[in-house]
Amino acid sequence: MVDVQPPPLRTLDDFLLGSARFSVPDVRNLDRWNNRIINNLLYYQSNYLASAVAFLLVVGYFQPLQLILGATVVVLLFLGFVWAAENKAVIRRFRRNHPSLALAAILGSSYLLLSVLGGVAYSFSCDFVVLIIFLRLRSLKNKLENKLESIGLKRTPMGLLLEALGQEQEAGS
Structure with a gap:
């Protein structure tokens, strides 16, 4: 954890405006789409975190109990999955x-559990961020930064999270 470095915030022009490129992904090539998502998560992680926090603050202002419920459900399901993956060979x-x-499975089960418990506002508050993640194309700068991450010169919080989810083998490709 000592060598974990949070990446810088990318410019608004690079993240959403002028030079940002978006496209509907090719759902016939899921490996390529998955690779694109993982690499964008690594490159824009500070921007995604700032966007998610902004949306969650708005939801928390208007519906604080749903925010607490939603965050609790998602964190508990994530931690439960990581624990199960470490202790159960099948998982x-x-x-x-x-x-x-x-x-x-983690995202789907958290959404289903939240809809039963009435905390869907939490989930909807993150939909915009997820939409950006799914539609964003990679830039040359993004590819270079991710090569540094993949060869181990930089460790970031998103890299550690993706590793805990079993996505590390695809990062940087």
């Missing part, structure tokens, strides 16, 4: 063999 193999499906 560890599933995470290693199907990392995208494992992440979808």
